[in-house]
Amino acid sequence: MSNLLDIQALSLGFRTEKGIAKVLDRIDISVKPGEIVGLVGESGCGKSTLARAILGTLPEGQTEINSGHIRLDGVDMLSGGKAAEHLRGRVVTFVPQDPFASFNPLFRIGTQIQDLMRFKAPRDGAGSFGRSRKADEASAIAMLDAVQLPQPKAILAKYPHQLSGGQRQRVMIAMALLPQPRMIIADEPTTALDVTVQAQILGLLRRLAVERGVSVLFTTHDLGAAWEICDRIVVMYAGQTAEIAPREQFFGDPRHPYTRMLLDSLPSPGRDPVGIPGGVPSPLKAPDGCRFNPRCPRATDICHESRPALTTGSDGHAVACHHPWLAKAEGAHV
Amino acid sequence: MSDSDNPAILEVDNLARHFPVRGFLNRQVGSLRALDNVSFAVEPGEILGIVGESGCGKSTLGKTLMGIHEPSEGEVRMLGERIASPGQKRAARIRARLQYVYQDPGASLDPRWTLRRSLHEPLIIHTDWPKEKREEKVREIVKAVGLPVEHLDLYPHEISGGQQRRVGLARILVLGPELVIFDEPTSGLDVSVQATVLRLFRDLKSEFDLTYLFISHDLAVVQSICDRVIVMYLGRIVEIGRTAEVFAAPRHPYTQALLSAAPVIGGPRVTENFSLQGEPPDPSNVPSGCRFRTRCQYATSECADIDPELDDEDGHGVACLRWRELSV
Incomplete structure (x- = not known):
């Protein structure tokens, strides 16, 4: 291959x-x-x-x-x-280390996902003019569901500061997956998270990548996390x-x-x-x-x-x- | 609580710290229960770890013990003397014996002072020693933390981050404390640096007869360095015991979940069968009864009614109603 x-x-x-x-x-x-490849090394x-x-x-x-x-x-x-x-x-899409810095604090999660889809995601709903907002929303909700966020509809109406760190990282992963990429670059995606949340996020990332056949380049300084997820x-x-x-x-x-x-x-x-x-x-x-x-x-x-x-x-x-x-x-x- | 004959160096009794939550017109609309009903004792010479997730x-x-926050209830005694209780003012001489190390102790150095001046300052405040005696002490400590004495004339920006960290530690040690509280001392460090820092902590402990309270979220570090460990969840102690016992046979469902979440190199992938869902609830609105029940797979209706006390058996305490039946 x-x-x-x-x-x-x-x-x-x-x-x-x-x-x-x-x-x-x-x-x-x-x-x-x-393939999931871990890129390991110390800072610098x-x-x-x-x-x-x-x-x-x-x-x-x-x-x-x-x-x-x-x-x-x-x-x-x-x-x-x-x-x-x-x-x-x-x-190729990107999951950052600190999702809070990557959201615009002034717009609702739903608006930000919609902007992303308008420019980057493939069209899957047939709309009369270009793409259909309804279809976009439906696929956004389906994706938030896939990253195991409870009540995805309510999440769309929230602002970034209303979500917890783990929830924000889940939204980021959902946004990285929405364009249906073939590769995700995840730059220390769990460094800022607690260990129980890290276990959930790593498991999610690995499962979704394997299910969808997406390659992941996972940078980390945490050798335990690398063991957990990488091939x-x-x-x-x-x-x-x-x-x-x-x-x-x-x-x-x-x-x-x-x-x-x-x-x-x-x-x-x-x-x-x-x-x-x-x-x-x-x-x-x-x-x-x-x-x-x-x-x-x-x-x-x-x-x-x-x-x-x-x-x-x-x-x-x-x-x-x-x-x-x-x-x-x-x-x-x- | 203690199982040795040594008197405890620090005793914490029913300590609570609540922060008011303010609403419209600064009216108190609720309270954030950051600490509730916390009791434990620190024995001389031990390293007691405190683990738990953020929040x-x-x-x-750590800050309540140090006197940065005033307790809402309960009291703290050091060598039998009450040092913190609601409304109590803290005596300066206590501060010399109980020291607090921030995440990056080097960051608390004044950039416009030479290292010598920074190291003399605590002695000027707490002792009436003449200059020569202070200088002698400073030199002794600087050597102990592994820095050349010539560095005393340098400014913080002239030395590396690792050396700044050592100076920060030296600054704490010049006063000859008995108990040192470390707050996340290794977070943000690369593993190769972390290893040298941990070794330094251990060397200093035996050289100066110190007792450590070691606050960390890194389970592997706590497991490798601590004698006993306290596991906290939402302001409560859920489990306390000797590190080896707690890590080998955790009794509380939360401790079990926490330990199973940490990746073990060479072990099976924990992410494939990790059971704990969600995140801890908001501490300004804690669940009734056992605070872990909303995420606990073993919770029964009884758990919502009864707030479990620490149930101590052989120096290994656990706050769970069902731990005995679950451990069978």
């Missing part, structure tokens, strides 16, 4: 007063139709920038694209143009792809030293969390070679000189490291 |  999203060797930076911040450095990621690793690059919403004047391409459904999203614009909001996991560190693996292999047999240290940092009873000394390098002066080398216990001279290529094994487990762990870890996480 | 009253509890 060909890839729905295909990103190859993407490097981009932002022009700042202090020079160019190289935020992404030759990123390779692909997403197959119907470039995962949100990548999500915005796919959507084509990076600040135009400041962004410098150095190499690579992003193809969504065969269309180049970086060059812009009508074709890319047509896909945005229709074929495949990509780890990024300081703008570089560190490791890509199917879920079980990722947690059971991590090969990149960074991935291993990240998993060892998770709190668990009876084990002292290890942590990673040092901090994420500034994109303004990123280290040469592998960007993890200043913090890596396995680093040697070659790690300072050349950037390890992402090499994929026969099992679909890819790692970019000169000295990957090969044997199964003692005390592995699965 | 359950855990931060209100």
